[in-house]
Amino acid sequence: MGEKGKNQIKIVVAGPYAAGKTQFINTVSEIQTVQTEAKTTKSEEKSVKNHTTVAMDFGRITIDDNHVLYLFGTPGQERFDFMWDILGKGMVGLVVLVDSTDPSTFHEARKIINYFESRYPAPFVVGCNKQDLKGAWDPQDIRIALDLNEDIKVLPLVALSKESVKNILLELLEEIAKFI
């Protein structure tokens, strides 16, 4: 998976089904994101999108001759949550995405946060995706819905925009800097 001889730094991008994780990684990855997709089977999932991540996605950003940053996207559906454990080990930080237009995804995001905070408490930020769409909730309201304190950054995001994705990553790196 990694380039031979290079140290791999891992950031995990987690979030509920259809929150935009694969798009987030695609937007900044220097390689075509490696995807492990399958056709969605449940009718309610099919109505949202036809394919879903089942193992993980990953994208790459080369830092220097010795280091490479990998962005790993977790599967969004709860039945693949065994992957959270595999991906959580060794991560330097976590980005949790929610679909700002769909409050049902907030519950799933809270579960993901609960899981990682109890087992792999790395620095994390929340990206409130689809802020460009009608009906998007305000990040401040999403913070309350997710039971998050003011010390956790809950940020607006449009995963199709490179600047917006970069901003989320930079905010996460700023959080990581506090613990070095």
Added chain:
Amino acid sequence: MAITGTLEVFNFIDIFQILKKDRKNGILVVEDNKKNLAVYFKDGDIVYIRDVPKVFYIYLDVDFSQVMKKENIKKEDLYRMLVARLPILLAIKKGKFSFTSGFIKYSDDIKPLVPVEKIIMYLSRQLTENEVERKISDMKLVFEKTENWESIAKNAHLTNIEKKILALIDGERSVEKIMEEAKINRLTLQRVLYGFLAAGIIQRKKKVKRKIGFDLTKNLLSKIIARIKGL
């Protein structure tokens, strides 16, 4: 921005939590197949519930004194009317909701009469197993009391079992540990903790230390930041 959704996935506790925490003023509209209710909020607490035949009627009145006039009620009637209509509102389990922030003006003498914390705790006692899993999904979670927990708990009118659980929340004990010590079943504990979280009595324990799974140096982190900025 919107606060909209359906009650099937976002219940009244979840909605009240957001409105109370941010001390919002405005109107929550709840629509099911049979009725349209307008719930008037001041500083995050409910002051009045109005049944209207059409939703747009709600937006004809920008001043709460106009609402009272149309409803033919006086300030002294607000508590009685609210207590009579609350069960009708809270019985709705399916339908759409949307909150419009601001919009309605209240005079200073209109005060919230039923603390929303009390309603949150009342509703939390009826949560289903599926619902409690939304917030209390992990037995390893650790909670601590919030800064102003005492005044909120007083408003919430806690039961004896809720008081017992609150006494065990210290920022050290996990949910699992509290369940063992309190000798109560999982669902009861999850309901209580859900209510406490939504009411603002407790919060997730703030992490002083965080685990970074790589030997990152400040120099390397600076390189990563520069690289991301340059993308």
